Amino acid sequence: MTVSILVTGATGTVGQHVAAALSDRDVAITIGVRDPETVSKEIADAGEVIKFDFTKPETWGRALTDVDGVFLVRPSVVDKSKIGSFVEAADRVGVGHIAYLSAIGAEKNVFIPHHWIENRIVATDMEYTLLRASFFMQNLLEVHCRDIVEHGEIFVPAGDGKTSFVDARDIGEAAAIVLTESGHVNRAYDLTGPEVVDYAEVATIFSDVLDRFISYPNPSLLAFGRRMRRRGKPLGFIALMCGIYTTARLGLAARVTDDSRKLLGRRPRRMRTFVEDHADDFRVDYRGRESGR
Ligand SMILES: NC(=O)c1ccc[n+]([C@@H]2O[C@H](COP(=O)([O-])OP(=O)(O)OC[C@H]3O[C@@H](n4cnc5c(N)ncnc54)[C@H](OP(=O)(O)O)[C@@H]3O)[C@@H](O)[C@H]2O)c1
CATH class of the missing domain: 3.90.25.10 (UDP-galactose 4-epimerase, domain 1)
Structure with missing residues (x-):
């Protein structure tokens, strides 16, 4: 059972709902953001806010200390290679489970970064859950x-x-479920409305x-x-x-898939x-x- 979770992208569209959904559960939450001074009260109240930047590996050590699970977002502005390096760092320090916000169809679409990142995650020793989301409302x-x-x-x-639009609030709730409940490791879900x-x-x-x-x-x-x-x-x-x-x-x-309904x-x-x-x-x-x- 995951007990300590790092949430990335927590100021973003989906991550804010992941942090909120996790804060209702019995887990310790670390929230990694580029500028801890600017986060909203809701995010600050959800967990411990620390400085974290995918492009600054010197911030990764603190973010990954004593972390069992990670909610991983690839910000569109960050090169996929940085995410790949971060995934490998998480594996090296013994993170057990990574839930990755991917995109629907990523398994077949070699042109999008999610395809490459998914493969990097699957190649590690970590357990994983791939959340392949449809277009956000x-x-x-x-x-x-x-x-x-x-x-x-x-x-x-x-x-x-x-x-098949999906609401980011539902993705956030789904992420909290896969990170804290059993039965979701080494699986991929196509999250649609x-x-x-x-x-x-x-x-x-x-x-x-x-x-x-x-x-x-x-x-x-x-x-x-x-x-x-x-x-x-x-x-x-x-x-x-x-x-x-x-x-x-x-x-x-x-x-449209039934995955969101089954998870939620x-x-x-x-x-x-x-x-x-x-x-x-x-x-x-x-x-x-x-x-x-
Ligand atoms: N939009 C869609 O319909 C859709 C559908 C399926 C999948 N997706 C995927 O969803 C992902 C984006 O998720 P989102 O929309 O929730 O994010 P978002 O709203 O675009 O927010 C990006 C987040 O990443 C953080 N960030 C930016 N640069 C960073 C860096 N260098 N280091 C650490 N954090 C950084 C931002 O935080 P600060 O700026 O506060 O630091 C923010 O929290 C993308 O990979 C996209 O392909 C999107």
Whole structure:
């Protein structure tokens, strides 16, 4: 049984929910963040906050001291080789179990870093659980909120493709379960929501919940890229987003599995629940500092 867990990425979309879900369980939690001074009270209350950076191996020793299990996130900005080195360090110091936030389809897609990282993890002596998540609902709250709030539209180049969106809160709970309960080692789970929806259907859900018309203009990749450029987004980010939405466009993001329900012991959250729970965030005036449409 895991008793002491290091949570990485705890200020991020999924990690915050992993820390919260673990804090309800009888485990000691270490929270590794780049800047301990800036974490929210919720995160600080969940466990011991320490300085940790994947790109600074001198921070790894403290983070891995007396740790039985690790929740591992690969931040998009960190090279996969750094994650590989960290995984090997965790193995060397005797970490027993690693739960890795991967992406659905990673086992077959040699082009994404998750494929390589999964293989590195499996090659160690550590027990592992691979959490291969579908597209997060929270992307609508983060990357696309401005379009919804300011322009009343969901501006993603996903065509008519359907997606099995998953709520990051459910991934967080699933991670806490696999790290603290028996029966989940050396397994992979495909974490999806309970349904597939296309973006026209997502727009309809937003319209119903917000009581305001939200459209899905079904932009081309080019139109999407131009808007992101005008907002000053880096080309690498735009290419990543186009790749992700092309997957949806081609119908490759539309697989629903039963893994989330089996792990959670309940139905995972639906898109409508996500929008209802965050309705106020989508109603407020956009207060970002970016400019240009
Ligand atoms: N978005 C999706 O739909 C989706 C679907 C499936 C899988 N994924 C995968 O999920 C992962 C991202 O998870 P997320 O969205 O929860 O993360 P996120 O919100 O992007 O946050 C990244 C986290 O990593 C931390 N971080 C950044 N640089 C770091 C460094 N050098 N050392 C240590 N920590 C660092 C950040 O902390 P600070 O900045 O506070 O230091 C933050 O907590 C990616 O691997 C992505 O491929 C995403």
